[in-house]
Amino acid sequence: xTADDILRRRVPRRNATTARRRTQREETAVRAVLVIIGLITxxxxxxxxxxxxxxxxxxxxxxxxxxxxxxxQHRGLLxxxxxAALVWAAFRPLVRVAVAGTAVVxxxxxxxxxxxxxxVGGAASSTFDVxxxxxxxxxxxxxxxxxxxxxxxSPAATGI
Numbered sequence: 170x171t172a173d174d175i176l177r178r179r180v181p182r183r184n185a186t187t188a189r190r191r192t193q194r195e196e197t198a199v200r201a202v203l204v205i206i207g208l209i210t211x212x213x214x215x216x217x218x219x220x221x222x223x224x225x226x227x228x229x230x231x232x233x234x235x236x237x238x239x240x241x242q243h244r245g246l247l248x249x250x251x252x253a254a255l256v257w258a259a260f261r262p263l264v265r266v267a268v269a270g271t272a273v274v275x276x277x278x279x280x281x282x283x284x285x286x287x288x289v290g291g292a293a294s295s296t297f298d299v300x301x302x303x304x305x306x307x308x309x310x311x312x313x314x315x316x317x318x319x320x321x322x323s324p325a326a327t328g329i
Contacts, residue, residue: 199308202260203269206301210272211252216245251275265312269305276302 207219215222223229223241232238251272256267283289 177179199265199311200259202304202308203255203265206272207252207255207257207259209252209297210255210301213245214252216242216247217249220309262312266309269309269312273302273305273309276305 189328213222220238220242222230223232231239254264254268255272258265280295280298281300283295
């Protein structure tokens with residue numbers, strides 16, 4: 170074995186190590202993003218114990234109608250569940266596409282409903298929801314691309 174052979178053998182190891190580190194950094198970033206989006210998404214659940222938080226989240230002061238308050242608190246509970254699911258998905262890659270897809274659909278529906286009614290105007294959470302939809306859609310594309318790439322390298326796909 171020559172010195173050139175030895176050097177050639179080391180280069181792939183460095184590239185593999187570099188790729189592994191990059192993948193670990195990406196995974197850490199994805200987890201952090203999902204946890205942050207999840208925690209912010211879950212904040213409307215605070216309306217269950219403190220209805221005054223509805224003013225912060227939606228620009229709604231005191232809600233006089235008990236049914237409207239109950240509906241908003243129920244929405245807060247559902248948002249809390251969605252936020253918890255996003256945090257869970259941060260640590261369970263197999264559920265990321267389903268959870269992120271659910272979040273994209275629910276957040277997009279809220280955005281559409283608020284845009285269709287001129288009396289509603291932009292809720293305080295609209296900017297966050299737009300950013301979250303874009304980020305989560307990108308995460309779905311990334312996750313599906315990685316899954317396809319792995320499936321393409323599997324023994325079943327390559328015939329090995």
